[in-house]
Amino acid sequence: MRIVVYCYREAGTEIAVLAGLDPALLTSVQQVYTDIALPTEPGYRPERDRLLTDVQTTPTDLVLVEALGALGNDPEEVSTWVETLETTGAEVVSLNGCRVALDSLLQGAELANQHRRRRLRAGHARNRLQALPPPGKPPYGYRRGQGRYLIDRATAPVVTACVNEFLLYGSLRGAVRFIEGKFGKRISASTGRRWLTHPVYRGDLQYQDGTVLRDTHAAIISRDEAAQIDRLLRRNRPLPPRTAGAARSLAGLVTCQECSQPLTISKTTPRGQAKSYLYLRPSGCSRRPRCKAIAYDTALHRIVAEICQVLPQAVAQFTSRIPAGAPAxxxxxxxxxxxxxxxxxxxxxxxxxxxxxxxxxxxxxxxxxxxxxxxxxxxxxxxxVNLQELSQSVSIPQFWLDLSEAERRFFFREFIRDIQLVRDGDAWRVELVLVF
Missing domain, CATH: 1.10.287 (Helix Hairpins)
Structure with a gap:
C-alpha cells in the first residue's frame, strides 16, 4: 500500500499526524508534504500543489491528512481538494481513520453559509431600524461618514450639472453628453436616469425591501427639482427618443390626423437667399398626393391661440369633477x-x-x-395646487411668444399630450389633447 501524508502546521510545531499513526502503516508512508502557515498569505500552500501533481503522475492508495482544515481555509475549498484528490484514485482519510464524507462536508459548509447570511440579514435589519445607510459602496456623489451619507465635494458637482442640464433642456442623453464633454465623465443613459430618479440623491434612503425613508442625509436634488424631473420624464415617455431634447418646442407633439403620421420639422433655404424657413411635414405619409407641409411659425401661433382658448375651460372642467364638500x-x-x-x-x-x-x-x-x-x-x-390660477396666467398669448424654444417646449409638455392637425382640403385646424 502506498501512503502519503499532508500536514499544514504553524512554524515551530511538530508533525503530530506521524506520532499518532499505527507502526504498521508508518512503514508504508512514502512521503510527507508539509506546508508552513503564513498569517499574511493563508492560501499559499506549495506542498499541497506538489502533492496533487505527484499523485496524478504516481497513483497513491491513501492520502492521510492531520485534520480536515489542513486542506483549505473554508469548507468549500476543503471539499474541492478532497474531490480532486479522489479523482486520481486515492482515498482521503483524516487522522482518526475516518474517511472524509463529502456530502456531510458540503452540508456543513451550506449550513455555515446560511448562518452567516442570517447574521448579515439581522445586522442589516438593525441598521434599517436606525435609518443607517445600506451596505455596499456609497452612490456616486456621496461618501460615508458620521453614520450616514455625506456629499462628496469632488463628485457631487457632476451629478448637479447633469440634473441642471436635464431641467434646462429636458433631454436625458443630452445631459449625459454634456457631463462627458465638461467633466470627462462617461456614463450610460441608464446611469443618468438613476441619478435623476433614485431616492438617495433626494436625501432619502431606499432599502432592499422597497421601503424609502425621507430626509436621512443631505440631498443633491431638491424636492422641487425632483418633482419637476418626474414630470419631465413622465411627459417624455410617450415621445420619440430624439424629440425629448429637440431644439424646437413642437418636435414630437404634432400628428396629422389625415394620415396618422407624426409631423417632423424640416428646414429649407431657397436658392440664392440667406433666410431659412421651417416647415412641419408628415414623415411617412402614404397618401397620394401627400399631405402638404405647414409653415412652422404659422402652426405655432395657431397652437398658442388654441391653448389660450381651451386650457382654462379644461382646467375648470377638471376641478369641477371633485364632489362638493369632499376633501381635495x-x-x-x-x-x-x-x-x-x-x-x-x-x-x-x-x-x-x-x-x-x-x-x-x-x-x-x-x-x-x-x-x-x-x-x-x-x-x-x-x-x-394653484392649477386654476396657473391656467389663467398661461392663457395669455404673449406669455408663450416671449418664451425661448427650450422654455416653450417645457410648458408645452407640461400641459399637452398630443396635438392633432385636422385637415379640410387646403384649410386645417388644431385639436389639443391635454394631459388632464
Whole structure:
C-alpha cells in the first residue's frame, strides 16, 4: 500500500499526524508534504500543489491528512481538494481513520453559509431600524461618514450639472453628453436616469425591501427639482427618443390626423437667399398626393391661440369633477401625513412608559416613516395646487411668444399630450389633447 501524508502546521510545531499513526502503516508512508502557515498569505500552500501533481503522475492508495482544515481555509475549498484528490484514485482519510464524507462536508459548509447570511440579514435589519445607510459602496456623489451619507465635494458637482442640464433642456442623453464633454465623465443613459430618479440623491434612503425613508442625509436634488424631473420624464415617455431634447418646442407633439403620421420639422433655404424657413411635414405619409407641409411659425401661433382658448375651460372642467364638500387630494394626503407624524411623536412616550419596548418602537417608527414617504410620493405626482390660477396666467398669448424654444417646449409638455392637425382640403385646424 502506498501512503502519503499532508500536514499544514504553524512554524515551530511538530508533525503530530506521524506520532499518532499505527507502526504498521508508518512503514508504508512514502512521503510527507508539509506546508508552513503564513498569517499574511493563508492560501499559499506549495506542498499541497506538489502533492496533487505527484499523485496524478504516481497513483497513491491513501492520502492521510492531520485534520480536515489542513486542506483549505473554508469548507468549500476543503471539499474541492478532497474531490480532486479522489479523482486520481486515492482515498482521503483524516487522522482518526475516518474517511472524509463529502456530502456531510458540503452540508456543513451550506449550513455555515446560511448562518452567516442570517447574521448579515439581522445586522442589516438593525441598521434599517436606525435609518443607517445600506451596505455596499456609497452612490456616486456621496461618501460615508458620521453614520450616514455625506456629499462628496469632488463628485457631487457632476451629478448637479447633469440634473441642471436635464431641467434646462429636458433631454436625458443630452445631459449625459454634456457631463462627458465638461467633466470627462462617461456614463450610460441608464446611469443618468438613476441619478435623476433614485431616492438617495433626494436625501432619502431606499432599502432592499422597497421601503424609502425621507430626509436621512443631505440631498443633491431638491424636492422641487425632483418633482419637476418626474414630470419631465413622465411627459417624455410617450415621445420619440430624439424629440425629448429637440431644439424646437413642437418636435414630437404634432400628428396629422389625415394620415396618422407624426409631423417632423424640416428646414429649407431657397436658392440664392440667406433666410431659412421651417416647415412641419408628415414623415411617412402614404397618401397620394401627400399631405402638404405647414409653415412652422404659422402652426405655432395657431397652437398658442388654441391653448389660450381651451386650457382654462379644461382646467375648470377638471376641478369641477371633485364632489362638493369632499376633501381635495392635497388635503386628504396631507392629513394622512400629519396623522402618521403625530403617531411617530407619541412613540418616545410609549417607550418610556413601558407600553412598547425599544425594538417594537423602532420597528413601528420605521414602518411609519416608510408610509409617510409613500404618501409624499403620491403628493408630488398631483397637479399643481394653484392649477386654476396657473391656467389663467398661461392663457395669455404673449406669455408663450416671449418664451425661448427650450422654455416653450417645457410648458408645452407640461400641459399637452398630443396635438392633432385636422385637415379640410387646403384649410386645417388644431385639436389639443391635454394631459388632464
Amino acid at each position: 387630494p392635497y388635503t386628504r394626503l396631507q392629513a394622512a401625513i400629519d396623522s402618521k407624524e403625530a403617531a411617530i411623536a407619541q412613540l418616545p412616550a410609549l417607550e418610556t412608559s413601558g407600553i412598547l419596548d425599544g425594538e417594537t418602537a423602532a420597528l413601528r417608527r420605521y414602518k411609519l416613516r416608510g408610509e409617510i414617504s409613500a404618501l409624499h410620493q403620491q403628493l408630488a405626482q398631483l397637479p399643481p
